[in-house]
Amino acid sequence: MANLTINKDLCNGCGVCINSCGNNAITLDNGKAIVNENCILCGICVDSCPCNAISIENISQPTKDISNSSGIWVFAEVSQGKLLPVGFELLGKGRALANQKKCSLTAVLLSHSSEAMAKELIYAGADDVLICADKDLHDLREELCTTILCNMIMARNPEILLFGATAFGRSVAPRVAARIQTGLTADCTMLEIDDKGLLRQTRPAFGGNIMATIICPKTRPQMATVRSGIMEPIHRDTTRIGKIVRVPFPSKLKTKTKIMETRLNKSTLNLADAKALIVVGKGIGSKKNMALVNQLADLIGASVGVSRPLVDAGWSEYKHQVGQTGATVAPKVLISLGVSGAIQHLAGIYRAEKIIAVNTDPDAPIFGVCHYKIVADCVEILKELIEIYKK
Amino acid sequence: MKIIVCMKQVPSSNDVHLDPVTNTIIRDGNKSIINPFDSSALEQAVEIKERLGGEVTVLSMGIPDTQRLLRDALSRGCDKAVLLSDSAFAGSDTLATAYTLGLGVKKIGKFDLILCGKMAVDGDTAQIGPELAENLNIPHVTDVDEVIFVNDKEIICSKLIDGGSQILNVPLPALITVVKDIKIPRLPSIKGIRFSQTASLEILTAQDISADITKTGLNGSPTQVVKTFTPVQENTSVEFKGNAKKIAKQIASVLGEVL
Ligand SMILES: Cc1cc2nc3c(=O)[nH]c(=O)nc-3n(C[C@H](O)[C@H](O)[C@H](O)COP(=O)(O)OP(=O)(O)OC[C@H]3O[C@@H](n4cnc5c(N)ncnc54)[C@H](O)[C@@H]3O)c2cc1C
Ligand SMILES: Nc1ncnc2c1ncn2[C@@H]1O[C@H](COP(=O)(O)O)[C@@H](O)[C@H]1O
Numbered sequence: 001m002a003n004l005t006i007n008k009d010l011c012n013g014c015g016v017c018i019n020s021c022g023n024n025a026i027t028l029d030n031g032k033a034i035v036n037e038n039c040i041l042c043g044i045c046v047d048s049c050p051c052n053a054i055s056i057e058n059i060s061q062p063t064k065d066i067s068n069s070s071g072i073w074v075f076a077e078v079s080q081g082k083l084l085p086v087g088f089e090l091l092g093k094g095r096a097l098a099n100q101k102k103c104s105l106t107a108v109l110l111s112h113s114s115e116a117m118a119k120e121l122i123y124a125g126a127d128d129v130l131i132c133a134d135k136d137l138h139d140l141r142e143e144l145c146t147t148i149l150c151n152m153i154m155a156r157n158p159e160i161l162l163f164g165a166t167a168f169g170r171s172v173a174p175r176v177a178a179r180i181q182t183g184l185t186a187d188c189t190m191l192e193i194d195d196k197g198l199l200r201q202t203r204p205a206f207g208g209n210i211m212a213t214i215i216c217p218k219t220r221p222q223m224a225t226v227r228s229g230i231m232e233p234i235h236r237d238t239t240r241i242g243k244i245v246r247v248p249f250p251s252k253l254k255t256k257t258k259i260m261e262t263r264l265n266k267s268t269l270n271l272a273d274a275k276a277l278i279v280v281g282k283g284i285g286s287k288k289n290m291a292l293v294n295q296l297a298d299l300i301g302a303s304v305g306v307s308r309p310l311v312d313a314g315w316s317e318y319k320h321q322v323g324q325t326g327a328t329v330a331p332k333v334l335i336s337l338g339v340s341g342a343i344q345h346l347a348g349i350y351r352a353e354k355i356i357a358v359n360t361d362p363d364a365p366i367f368g369v370c371h372y373k374i375v376a377d378c379v380e381i382l383k384e385l386i387e388i389y390k391k
Numbered sequence: 392m393k394i395i396v397c398m399k400q401v402p403s404s405n406d407v408h409l410d411p412v413t414n415t416i417i418r419d420g421n422k423s424i425i426n427p428f429d430s431s432a433l434e435q436a437v438e439i440k441e442r443l444g445g446e447v448t449v450l451s452m453g454i455p456d457t458q459r460l461l462r463d464a465l466s467r468g469c470d471k472a473v474l475l476s477d478s479a480f481a482g483s484d485t486l487a488t489a490y491t492l493g494l495g496v497k498k499i500g501k502f503d504l505i506l507c508g509k510m511a512v513d514g515d516t517a518q519i520g521p522e523l524a525e526n527l528n529i530p531h532v533t534d535v536d537e538v539i540f541v542n543d544k545e546i547i548c549s550k551l552i553d554g555g556s557q558i559l560n561v562p563l564p565a566l567i568t569v570v571k572d573i574k575i576p577r578l579p580s581i582k583g584i585r586f587s588q589t590a591s592l593e594i595l596t597a598q599d600i601s602a603d604i605t606k607t608g609l610n611g612s613p614t615q616v617v618k619t620f621t622p623v624q625e626n627t628s629v630e631f632k633g634n635a636k637k638i639a640k641q642i643a644s645v646l647g648e649v650l
Contacts, residue, residue: 022402022513023423023454038454041482041609047619056482056609079553142521143530167552171533174518178489178525183613186485186516200617205514213618257530257561260547264555272553276650300646318572324512325427325571333649335642354649356642372645373630374638384639 003057004035004045010053020048044210069157069220072098073130075149075173076107076121077140077164080264083117086164086228088124093191093231094162095125100193103159106130108152110145112138115244122242125234129242130156134249139262140168143255146175152247153180158221160199162191165225173225183216184223189230189351199224204350228272229330230351271320271327276302276334279322279349280310283338283359283378287315292382293337299389305329305348307339323348337378341366392445392543393502394436397492397523398429398464400457401513425460427571428508430467434574436506437468439541445503446470450495452480452488458592465587466579472592473499479597482609489522491607494600496527503543505566509534520568531566532559536573 004025013031025038026045033053046054074094076087091107098105107126109117111133118129132148153161153176161176163169165187177184190202194215199222202213216222271277278297284290297304305322306315322329324347334352339345341357341364349355350369357370358378367373374381403424436447447469451457453476461472475495483491496502505524510517517533524531532550539558540547547560548567579587597604605611631641 024456025454037478038456039478039481040454043482043616044619146525167534167550170517171521171531174485174489174521175525175531177486177518178522181486181613183484183486184518185614186514186518205619210619210621212616213620214614215617216614219613255530257532257559259557260560261558262552262555263557270554276646300650333646354645356645367628370628372642373628374642375630375632376635376638380635381639381642384635385642388639388643 017045069159073158088233089231091125092233161221182219274303277331279305281307281339430576432506466583477597484612485518487611493526524566
């Protein structure tokens with residue numbers, strides 16, 4: 001059993017922990033903080049306390065023997081017959097981590113084919129490639145892949161296993177973690193090895209308001225899904241050599257899930273991958289002005305995102321919504337027009353490299369996160385920009 | 392059809408902001424809400440029940456205060472609610488949560504379909520659904536945006552994938568996680584509110600579900616948060632001033648540099 005402990009001698013009754021708690025689990029009693037049944041041991045108050053008075057004590061924890069695990073594995077996802085870029089990004093990061101840990105870096109490829117892909121993975125940093133190939137793996141399905149991956153893991157004991165935080169990665173990785181009974185950190189943006197050799201996995205929580213660094217000390221592999229577009233691939237080096245290991249497709253393996261149809265968006269609206277974005281809020285004024293926005297977007301080759309009220313008002317569609325309950329974007333440049341910058345909206349844009357914000361209110365919260373601040377009518381600016389790019 | 396909907400209590404992130412001096416999260420009001428994705432899941436479940444008959448049970452693991460929100464769910468069309476609440480569950484990561492919910496499901500008994508939200512807005516892990524499905528040894532589909540057909544043997548649904556969508560056929564029992572706009576949650580009816588006041592809301596402890604407490608809560612959680620911090624905002628913004636024409640030129644030159 002674990003407990004939240006507040007050291008009465010250290011607590012000065014400042015109440016910072018009470019504000020930090022999302023569950024009303026801390027109150028003041030005679031000028032000292034006390035904890036009640038609402039506590040879920042999330043640990044946020046521990047970090048918030050300026051007096052270091054709060055700690056979590058964990059009394060018993062079962063331990064498993066993990067000493068014989070080694071190596072870093074990267075799941076190289078194939079979609080529509082192509083290796084996804086995030087696999088190369090993870091191999092880039094994995095290479096650096098493997099060098100630091102002095103261990104091997106393995107790419108895991110579940111695919112319909114092929115030798116050529118395995119070569120690319122070696123050029124991208126892998127020491128070896130584990131391949132399981134079968135026509136049943138043409139479309140990746142969770143149950144099949146879980147069994148294959150778990151068989152590989154149990155036979156070879158990797159220390160670290162990384163997935164891209166793609167729709168499929170985020171669906172299959174938890175199944176694998178549950179079968180192996182190990183920890184999994186979702187959607188990481190930073191990976192490091194600490195002085196004990198453990199993987200420190202950092203991810204945004206609460207819509208990007210706070211970052212949490214997480215470790216998995218007692219079970220193996222240490223698993224994480226990692227956002228695309230964050231880690232750097234290494235330079236493709238065709239002189240690199242590596243080993244290719246084929247793992248047979250388990251014979252009796254069947255999946256109950258049938259894919260009846262796959263539709264890819266012709267319009268290629270994938271806000272998450274857009275390099276340039278125009279994001280529009282209520283300040284655009286009218287549905288009619290959306291035509292201007294689309295016109296500028298076409299001229300500069302940008303995609304269009306919107307804040308939630310525009311979807312609610314029917315000025316745009318949900319698939320354009322950016323924010324906590326919409327898309328999370330990471331463009332090189334984002335032009336924000338008439339968006340106030342509510343926390344739920346910021347949750348979707350905090351990874352943009354450059355934000356240019358236009359708002360009539362000089363105190364709008366969006367200016368707290370932008371790189372270029374413009375206090376002006378966004379429709380006027382929009383029209384002027386169209387003039388410039390029309391030429 | 393016997394349907395289970397997993398619902399989580401989350402802080403109403405609405406009121407979360409940062410204290411720039413102490414660098415900690417400040418919440419005004421400290422109100423809790425049901426994870427918005429789970430409300431959509433509930434609506435989807437209730438609509439299926441209204442078409443095919445059967446029963447919808449809401450399942451949550453949370454602090455005692457979650458009862459309040461489960462009563463609210465009971466006023467929106469579900470039949471029963473089960474709350475797993477015990478100090479032995481505190482500090483659960485996704486593996487421990489999925490273990491505990493799995494025992495809750497077993498306690499509820501036979502089911503055809505489980506619905507979860509795509510993710511909880513506080514943690515955004517989106518892991519509970521697939522982990523729970525694995526524990527129950529049933530197939531799962533994530534990011535479902537439409538239930539096209541369902542009977543007591545199979546479900547045909549559409550799911551969002553990167554850059555498109557897919558239509559899948561899955562035999563039941565199965566688990567799906569749903570995106571928020573799959574359905575718009577209904578408002579409670581007068582009848583619903585009356586029902587919710589007397590409806591069955593079972594509260595179960597670790598002992599009631601025969602949980603192995605080395606697998607629950609902080610004990611059963613392989614992951615540990617070692618540090619939380621606020622992202623550094625290298626916020627040195629440049630202000631562009633002047634008339635619209637001049638500003639537009641400045642913007643264009645920034646765009647020219649990046650694109
Ligand atoms: C659980 C939950 C989830 C949510 N999820 C999301 C989400 O995913 N995405 C999202 O966007 N929101 C989300 N919201 C809503 C969010 O809280 C805000 O309400 C929303 O982002 C505000 O949108 P807005 O900035 O367009 O509108 P407003 O807040 O109305 O702001 C309009 C802005 O335009 C400015 N303006 C007015 N006229 C002009 C002009 N002529 N030129 C320039 N500027 C002008 C105003 O100064 C103001 O700052 C969520 C809310 C909740 C409770
Ligand atoms: N404590 C909980 N009780 C009930 N359901 C939960 C709980 N935590 C997560 N879930 C379900 O799992 C979904 C995904 O949550 P998460 O993996 O935390 O992002 C939620 O939308 C809920 O349906």
